[in-house]
Amino acid sequence: MDGNEAVSTDVAVVGLGYVGLPLAQEASRSGLQVMGFDVSTNVVEGLNEGRSHVDDLSDADIEEMRASGFRATTDEADLGGADTIVICVPTPLSDEGGPDLGAVKAAVGTVGRHLSAGMLVVLESTTYPGTTDEVVRPMLEEASGLVAGRDFHLAFSPERIDPGNPKFGMRNTPKVVGGQTPACTERAATFYRRFVDTVVEAKGTREAETAKLLENTYRHVNIALVNEMARFCHELGIDLWDVIRLAKTKPFGFQAFYPGPGVGGHCIPIDPNYLSHNVRVRLGYPFRFVELAQEINATMPAYVTQRIMNILNTDGKAINGSTILLLGVTYKPDIADQRESPAVPLAKRLASLGANVVFHDPKVPTWKVDGSVLESVTDLDAALASADLTVVLQPHTEYDGHLIAKTAQRVFDTRGITPLGDTVEHM
Numbered sequence: 001m002d003g004n005e006a007v008s009t010d011v012a013v014v015g016l017g018y019v020g021l022p023l024a025q026e027a028s029r030s031g032l033q034v035m036g037f038d039v040s041t042n043v044v045e046g047l048n049e050g051r052s053h054v055d056d057l058s059d060a061d062i063e064e065m066r067a068s069g070f071r072a073t074t075d076e077a078d079l080g081g082a083d084t085i086v087i088c089v090p091t092p093l094s095d096e097g098g099p100d101l102g103a104v105k106a107a108v109g110t111v112g113r114h115l116s117a118g119m120l121v122v123l124e125s126t127t128y129p130g131t132t133d134e135v136v137r138p139m140l141e142e143a144s145g146l147v148a149g150r151d152f153h154l155a156f157s158p159e160r161i162d163p164g165n166p167k168f169g170m171r172n173t174p175k176v177v178g179g180q181t182p183a184c185t186e187r188a189a190t191f192y193r194r195f196v197d198t199v200v201e202a203k204g205t206r207e208a209e210t211a212k213l214l215e216n217t218y219r220h221v222n223i224a225l226v227n228e229m230a231r232f233c234h235e236l237g238i239d240l241w242d243v244i245r246l247a248k249t250k251p252f253g254f255q256a257f258y259p260g261p262g263v264g265g266h267c268i269p270i271d272p273n274y275l276s277h278n279v280r281v282r283l284g285y286p287f288r289f290v291e292l293a294q295e296i297n298a299t300m301p302a303y304v305t306q307r308i309m310n311i312l313n314t315d316g317k318a319i320n321g322s323t324i325l326l327l328g329v330t331y332k333p334d335i336a337d338q339r340e341s342p343a344v345p346l347a348k349r350l351a352s353l354g355a356n357v358v359f360h361d362p363k364v365p366t367w368k369v370d371g372s373v374l375e376s377v378t379d380l381d382a383a384l385a386s387a388d389l390t391v392v393l394q395p396h397t398e399y400d401g402h403l404i405a406k407t408a409q410r411v412f413d414t415r416g417i418t419p420l421g422d423t424v425e426h427m
Helices: 020-029 042-050 059-067 076-081 102-112 131-144 181-192 205-237 242-248 271-283 288-298 300-314 343-352 380-386 401-407
Strands: 007-013 034-037 070-071 083-089 121-124 153-155 176-181 199-201 323-327 357-362 366-369 373-376 389-392 411-413 425-427
Touching: 007 076, 007 102, 020 034, 020 059, 020 411, 034 076, 042 070, 042 176, 042 411, 076 083, 076 102, 083 205, 102 121, 102 131, 102 343, 102 401, 121 131, 121 181, 131 205, 153 181, 153 205, 153 288, 176 181, 176 205, 176 380, 199 242, 205 242, 205 271, 205 288, 205 300, 271 288, 288 300, 323 343, 323 380, 343 357, 357 373, 357 380, 380 401, 389 401
Parallel strands: 007 034, 007 083, 034 070, 083 121, 121 153, 176 199, 323 357, 323 389, 389 411, 411 425
Antiparallel strands: 153 176, 366 373
């Protein structure tokens, strides 16, 4: 098996979302002939017309890709001409708390129908250890009649896309690669080195799968640590933000994490649960660090609600009937992505208590909460002045903390961007 036969497409990317599209962009920039496959007609038509649907790529970026030969398709038959196929589809949590592999299985089934000898197939979707070998490999082998490691190459390479990160992107973020066999690892590493500066080879697919889960579990646990510290530091009259400022002056052995209203996005609130679920199912005991972190982080919207009630009560106001302005409803600053944003459960709690919830977000013109569609306020200054309480949820660059503190009647800042004062409380 040499995999060097002439083909019409160097790489086909299956799933053109926040992971697949940046990968397709960087591969295209390196001179590879790139095709994108997605089941969404709207996504495919938009890309073929030069429109981006993800934060990190502009319409101009899509046009640049198209000028380099990129095209998107919903026709799975086009996958048959690819030298390499990279699967980048979502893996949400199932009702049982484990990964929902529905999209992965559907993508693998599609790829399997068009798999031929010499191809490389890479899974990038975050999942539990063993998925590549126990789920993907058997499906591909059964559908094609080929054998992984002998007739085609199979590998796992965890995505490390950080939406909105201006410093690290697809090219300069090291890429972990683990193959079904050493030859598979080598083939996958060779592929990624075409457009990624640093490729790190894993012992195998399970090690590569687990590495991604360790990365996000580390963040999940440390965010939970400071979130719990935020609670007792408030009760003890300790400024946690100053504590963190002091601690991070240590040049070794410490990394700063910050409290917030909860965790959002696909990675932090989702990925560690793959690992804890896998440990429970396979080994029969809990991954206690992860489950405790999940408990702490998941209850932060309730804690924020209680703090809001306490602040209003200090002012002699009931939450029922009070206008509460939420600033920033995305899951992280300076992007429009709202996946798993803690702003949603917070807004639901406030509304259930009778609050008049309004919001402002420079990235989100309309916001869906519990079946209702809210419009972002157009006059931020007026909204700040009229709201009974302003709650800072995301520190978008557009937000001036001093201006917020000066204009708003009352501020509860979960991100520490405003100066403390008589009318400002921090988490």
